Amino acid sequence: MSAAEQALESGDAVPLSLRGPAPTRVVAGYGFWLFLLSDIIIFGALFAAFAVLCGETAGGPTAAGLFDKKHVLIETACLLASSVTCGFGSLAVQSADKSSTYFWMAITFILGVTFLILEVSEFSHMLSIGAGPSRSAFLSAFFTLVGTHGLHVTVGLCWLIVMLLQVATLGFQPMVSRRFFCFGLFWHALDIVWIGVFTIVYLGAHL
Amino acid sequence: MSTGIEAQGVAPGVDVQTHGTRRSYLVGLGYAVILTLASFWASSSDLIYSPGIPILLGVLAIAQMGVHLVFFLHISSAPDQTNNVLALAFGVFVVGLLVFGSMIIMAHLNHNMMPMDRLIQMQR
Numbered sequence: 259m260s261a262a263e264q265a266l267e268s269g270d271a272v273p274l275s276l277r278g279p280a281p282t283r284v285v286a287g288y289g290f291w292l293f294l295l296s297d298i299i300i301f302g303a304l305f306a307a308f309a310v311l312c313g314e315t316a317g318g319p320t321a322a323g324l325f326d327k328k329h330v331l332i333e334t335a336c337l338l339a340s341s342v343t344c345g346f347g348s349l350a351v352q353s354a355d356k357s358s359t360y361f362w363m364a365i366t367f368i369l370g371v372t373f374l375i376l377e378v379s380e381f382s383h384m385l386s387i388g389a390g391p392s393r394s395a396f397l398s399a400f401f402t403l404v405g406t407h408g409l410h411v412t413v414g415l416c417w418l419i420v421m422l423l424q425v426a427t428l429g430f431q432p433m434v435s436r437r438f439f440c441f442g443l444f445w446h447a448l449d450i451v452w453i454g455v456f457t458i459v460y461l462g463a464h465l
Numbered sequence: 466m467s468t469g470i471e472a473q474g475v476a477p478g479v480d481v482q483t484h485g486t487r488r489s490y491l492v493g494l495g496y497a498v499i500l501t502l503a504s505f506w507a508s509s510s511d512l513i514y515s516p517g518i519p520i521l522l523g524v525l526a527i528a529q530m531g532v533h534l535v536f537f538l539h540i541s542s543a544p545d546q547t548n549n550v551l552a553l554a555f556g557v558f559v560v561g562l563l564v565f566g567s568m569i570i571m572a573h574l575n576h577n578m579m580p581m582d583r584l585i586q587m588q589r
Contacts, residue, residue, distance in 0.1 A: 295556035302560035306567035457526040461508040
């Protein structure tokens, strides 16, 4: 390894002004990362609203009576597994392997859909027993927070379909693999938000 | 960066390693599963001093977020990640202000507010 390469590896020996432009993938990743952080700030605001309002049940159903922990554990498992299969999928994209991209991303899609079905069944059960968003401030905050997360998952699944169509029609062009990279970031970030949801909303309810 | 097209937009001598390996995803999965099960177990455990459980849940959640950031989102101390780490620090700062600020302010307002029945009496 030459001295210049070593300097590039360590990164601090070359002054910033001499390093040249960052690779497009790094720049695109940074831009998307900024979007994700702003999205997480939205969720932060919804978490703050939930934390303030979670005791205001207005005589209606309370958190401890509504939430089933086993249900949440299955939802969490779906989302976590889909995060890992999405990671395997992005490795397949990186090595331009079409069939294993389809395979891993199809599993990611199925797990995401399973998560959504579980969430919708929970919501419809709550609506059927009269615990809808209009019942109390606590339930409004709950449906807003968890519903926004579910909406993000839905958008992510639509994005995944579009990406698979792009792989089928355009192949693994740099542009397509960059978009896939951003999709992976989005999907993993949703999983991070879900950690907050199950800890604060569902596990916090049983304390 | 093997293909010719892929080299477009890449500075010479720079090899971008933004993806992990299959092994790093599995290690991350292992940690995440352990931390998730630990927090589900802790939330209904009789073994732990009960006022300490919320703190334990918080610690487990933050640890799992860290695991996800490192093993799934590949945030690291690499030179091409400096901007990402700085942006993350700012994001965490804003979220902290937002969440804890709201909670403190609302708790104070709640504390200072007259009880609702007396408020209704005054309006008569």
